[in-house]
Amino acid sequence: MGNYLSQPVRTKESETNQNNKFKYASVSMQGWRTSMEDAHINNLDIDGKGTALFGVFDGHGGKEVAQYVALRFQNELTNSNEYKSGKYKEALERTFLKMDELIKSDEGSKEIDNPNAGCTANVVLITNDKIYCANCGDSRAIVSVKGTAVALSEDHKPDDEKERKRIQNAGGEVFQGRVNGNLNLSRALGDLEYKVNDKDPKNNDPKDFIITAFPDVTDRQLNADIDLIILGCDGIWECRSNQVIVDTFKNKSADLKEQCEKFLDEILAPTTAGQTSGLDNMSIIVIRVTL
Secondary structure: OOOEEEEEEEEEEEEEEEOOOEEEEEEEEEEEEOOOOEEEEEEOOOOOOOOEEEEEEEEEOOOHHHHHHHHHHHHHHHOOHHHHOOOHHHHHHHHHHHHHHHHHOHHHHHHOOOOOOEEOEEEEEEOOOEEEEEEEOOOEEEEEEOOEEEEOOOOOOOOOHHHHHHHHHOOOOEEOOEEOOOEOOOEOEEOHHHOOOOOOOOOOOHHHOOOEOOOEEEEEEOOOOEEEEEEEOHHHHOOOOHHHHHHHOOOOOOOHHHHHHHHHHHHOOOOOOOOOOOOOOEEEEEEEEOO
């Protein structure tokens, strides 16, 4: 059956926690895939000041890069000079690029068996008054503003005009929505074979590589109008629209972990035959805002 099992793995990795501002549930399920390649971060206070950090890392070509990044991202972020100076956008950008540096290092090479594995990354940093979202790839984050879904991130796909232009300027091509006929996303951590500019080999600017680790970072005010923040891998979003997912979790009295677990069961494909969605690893983080 190729990349799929004969029966899905429905066992879930679930976690929930809360403080005076947020309550979250994080649930992951392997599903029909032959292995689980997602990883995540859930932390309500990363710096002793109540700054929260959440992240979804969707691996491809193996689980190693996603797991490696999930273990190291927070430490690299909070120890950066940009973070310590309160320059959170710049701190997130620097940390994404730092992940590639670590993956390429001698230590990283020893831990990651496949240097050509990679992962998407969608990270949400919540300070006292702002929500920052850094995205690289096609994992996604949204907020619910008085019940209306609003995107925090934009998926990075090879056919997007801006992405295609960078890929071609670096000597790559896009075939049938895939970079060099292989990757179906245009930004990622890892994937070191694409971290080059073939047209200008002396150009070592990561922003100009065929596949870049440089994220788009958005921010918006954190206020009482926002009731939900939701992150997920592309296996979630290919099954339901942003608004449908917001509507799924609008019942504030329901048990959040049970809601998330039920949701993953509902979107799991009943069979692999003839299906185009519901076959991937699934990870979702739902954060209720209680300001």
